[in-house]
Amino acid sequence: MIALVDCNNFYVSCERLFNPSLENQPCIVASNNDGMAIARSNEVKALGIKMGTPIFMIQDLIKKHNIKIYSSNYTLYADVSSRVHNTLKQFTPNIEIYSIDECFLNFEGFHLIDFEKYIQDMRKFTIQATGIPVSVGVANTKTLAKLSNKIAKKNNGVLILKDDSDVKQALKDFDISDLWGIGRQYSKKLNGYGIKTALELRNCTDDFIKKHLSVVGLRLVKELRGEPCIGLEEVVPRKKGICTSRSFGKNVERYEELKEAVSTYAATVSGKLRKDNSCANLLTVFIHTNPFKEGIAQYSASKTVKLPVPTNNTTELIHHSLMALKIIFKNGYLYNKAGIIVTGIVPSDQIQTNMFDSTDREKLKKVDKVFDQLNKTWGRGTVRVASEGIVKKWSMKRGLLSPDYTSKWEDIITAKC
DNA sequence: TCTGGGGTCCTAGGACCC
DNA sequence: TCTGGGGTCCTAGGACCC
Numbered sequence: 001m002i003a004l005v006d007c008n009n010f011y012v013s014c015e016r017l018f019n020p021s022l023e024n025q026p027c028i029v030a031s032n033n034d035g036m037a038i039a040r041s042n043e044v045k046a047l048g049i050k051m052g053t054p055i056f057m058i059q060d061l062i063k064k065h066n067i068k069i070y071s072s073n074y075t076l077y078a079d080v081s082s083r084v085h086n087t088l089k090q091f092t093p094n095i096e097i098y099s100i101d102e103c104f105l106n107f108e109g110f111h112l113i114d115f116e117k118y119i120q121d122m123r124k125f126t127i128q129a130t131g132i133p134v135s136v137g138v139a140n141t142k143t144l145a146k147l148s149n150k151i152a153k154k155n156n157g158v159l160i161l162k163d164d165s166d167v168k169q170a171l172k173d174f175d176i177s178d179l180w181g182i183g184r185q186y187s188k189k190l191n192g193y194g195i196k197t198a199l200e201l202r203n204c205t206d207d208f209i210k211k212h213l214s215v216v217g218l219r220l221v222k223e224l225r226g227e228p229c230i231g232l233e234e235v236v237p238r239k240k241g242i243c244t245s246r247s248f249g250k251n252v253e254r255y256e257e258l259k260e261a262v263s264t265y266a267a268t269v270s271g272k273l274r275k276d277n278s279c280a281n282l283l284t285v286f287i288h289t290n291p292f293k294e295g296i297a298q299y300s301a302s303k304t305v306k307l308p309v310p311t312n313n314t315t316e317l318i319h320h321s322l323m324a325l326k327i328i329f330k331n332g333y334l335y336n337k338a339g340i341i342v343t344g345i346v347p348s349d350q351i352q353t354n355m356f357d358s359t360d361r362e363k364l365k366k367v368d369k370v371f372d373q374l375n376k377t378w379g380r381g382t383v384r385v386a387s388e389g390i391v392k393k394w395s396m397k398r399g400l401l402s403p404d405y406t407s408k409w410e411d412i413i414t415a416k417c
Numbered sequence: 418t419c420t421g422g423g424g425t426c427c428t429a430g431g432a433c434c435c
Numbered sequence: 436t437c438t439g440g441g442g443t444c445c446t447a448g449g450a451c452c453c
Contacts, residue, residue, distance in 0.1 A: 031439040038439065054438040072439085099435045099442095183433050214445060216433080243441060250436085292438050304428090339440090 001138050001160075002232070003105040003119065004145040005088055005126070007081075008133040008153065010101035011039035014080045015070050017131045026067040030055055033249030034071060080132060087129050091122045096232045104142060106232050119158055133157075139167065142230045143223035146180040147171075147198065164226060171199035171224065181220040186213060198224060238345065239276060244268045245339020251290075252335045258287060259322060265340040266314070266321040273312035273342065279351050281310050281344030283317065285324040290336040299335075301328035310344070310351050317342075 007013060011029035016022045026043035030036065036054045037044070044067060049058055055069065062069065081100045089095055094106035112118045123136050137149025139161040151170060152159035161167050177187035179198055189212060195201050201209075202224040210218045219229040244265040252258060262285060273280060286302035303324040311317065321340055 033437075033439085036438050052438075056437045074440095102435075181433065185432065214432085216445065239442080240444095241442075245440065247439065290438080336438095 001107045001115070001140055002142055002145045002228075003107065003136055003138045004098075004142070004149045005084075005103055005105060005123075005134050005136050006149050006153070007084060007101040008135060009039055009041055010081075010132070011070075011072060011077055012041045013132050014073075014077050017080065018076075022068060026065050027070065028055075028062075028067055029070045029072050031072060032247060034069065035247065035249065038072065080130070084126065084130050084132055084134070087126050088122070091118070094232065094234060096234055097236070104145065104232055116158075116160055119160065123158055137161075140226055141223040141228045142232075143180050143220055144170075144226070147174060147178075147224075150174075150178055167224075167226060168199065171202060172197060174198040176201050179220065179224075181216065186217070238278065238347065240345060241341055241343045242269055242272050242276075242278075242280070242345070243339060243341045244272070245286075245337065245341075247337045248335070250336070253333070255329055255331075258325060258329060258335060258338055261338050262287075262321050262325050262340065263318045265338070266317040269340050269342055270312050270314040270317045273345075274348075276345075277348045278345045279310035279312045279348050280317075280342035281307055281346065282342065283307055283320050283324065284341040284343070285321050285328065285338070286341070287325070287328060287335050287338045289333050293334075293336075296334055297332070299330060299333045301330075303328045310346050312348065 012022075012027050015027065015029060022041075024043070025041070026047070027041040028037045028044055028049070029039035031038045034055055036052050037049060037058075038051070040049055040051065043065075047061060047065060049061065055062075061067065077100060084101075085095070085097055085103055088103060088105060092105050092107055092110070094108070096104040096106075098104055107115070110118075119136055119138060123134060126132070126134050134157075135149055135153040136158045137145045137147065137152045138159070139145045139148050144161055144167060148159040148161050148170060151174070159170075161170055174197060175187075176182050176190055176196060176198055177184075179201070182190070182201075190196075190201065193212075195204065202221060204221065206218060206221075209221050213220070222229050246261065246265070248261070252261075266283075269280075282304055284302055284304040286300070288300035289296065289298050291298065291300075305320050305324050307316065307320060317340075
């Protein structure tokens with residue numbers, strides 16, 4: 001059996017931990033710049049305030065009900081999160097940390113005399129040890145565990161779906177839009193076909209699901225039928241992309257201000273890469289105006305550049321992100337957000353650094369120059385720099401690469417004809 | 418004039434999650 | 436006046452390779 005443990009109103013619960021007077025008081029944790037509600041206490045949920053509601057739109061309610069607003073403090077939440085996860089590890093070592101406030105636990109092979117009591121005790125102990133209220137859903141697939149957790153949250157905090165009749169009972173009145181993997185677009189589409197409950201979705205044919213929801217949806221439906229398709233990821237995989245972005249909370253018009261923002265994001269990203277022992281091959285810079293604001297000229301642009309060598313070097317990343325920014329920046333717009341995404345991530349220890357030092361810009365310039373020449377001279381073929389480095393591909397005519405030329409640059413170029 | 422088949426890689430866009 | 440900041444995966448199409 002698989003359990004999903006989810007912390008209730010996690011960020012709000014964390015704030016309450018350090019400020020017990022907030023108990024039973026309506027309370028919201030707000031995003032960056034106090035822009036919108038990203039966590040709500042039960043009292044706030046009862047007022048009908050939705051996740052993601054802009055704070056300025058609910059000022060009246062905030063005054064009327066004396067709702068407390070807190071700015072988010074992710075360092076604190078991450079700390080509390082690891083305390084919760086470590087507590088749960090005492091009940092099974094087989095654990096996937098799914099998000100800051102959720103984890104999957106695997107109890108396969110456990111010979112427990114009273115499984116339900118074990119789960120109940122685990123919940124009670126966790127709440128007692130960490131001060132964070134949690135709910136537990138148990139079933140034999142991850143999707144069903146998520147679903148049963150949602151139901152548990154509204155009831156006694158624990159729900160175990162023991163067999164298929166339990167599952168059917170749970171699916172019967174469960175709205176598809178609350179399913180894990182069904183978002184706005186898919187539920188709208190499915191509603192159009194008259195499918196509203198999880199049970200109705202489960203009864204659809206595989207072909208229908210695959211056609212409209214792709215293979216991802218098919219996995220979801222199979223899991224609803226009790227067939228495990230999504231495994232537990234107990235080892236944290238290396239990130240495939242790393243992003244740092246911010247909304248400004250005001251209008252930014254000047255290039256200098258964007259430059260300042262983008263260069264600090266690049267520095268942050270390089271730190272994140274180093275922390276993961278990773279290097280990136282590609283860097284994307286994006287900027288855009290405020291899409292919510294009507295009546296202003298909208299502009300959105302991004303530029304992806306290939307880094308000369310895979311790197312996590314701050315200076316390199318700042319340099320290339322500012323080059324990209326220069327290309328996409330246009331005067332006369334009111335920007336409200338910018339960010340950097342790095343992709344093509346590889347482990348640092350696989351980078352060949354003996355070819356040349358990535359911080360040596362003069363050498364890199366030389367390499368670029370050679371490539372430019374090759375590119376102008378020949379039409380087809382492939383050239384790589386730093387043989388393992390996946391650096392630059394060129395086309396040139398077969399068999400025409402001059403031996404003199406390669407020997408001259410043999411330490412930095414390998415050519416394949 | 419006729420013009421293969423099997424594969425990879427890359428990119429853009431769209432859906433989803435917390 | 437003020438609307439988050441991270442991530443994942445899939446699909447389709449084009450370039451290119453042998």
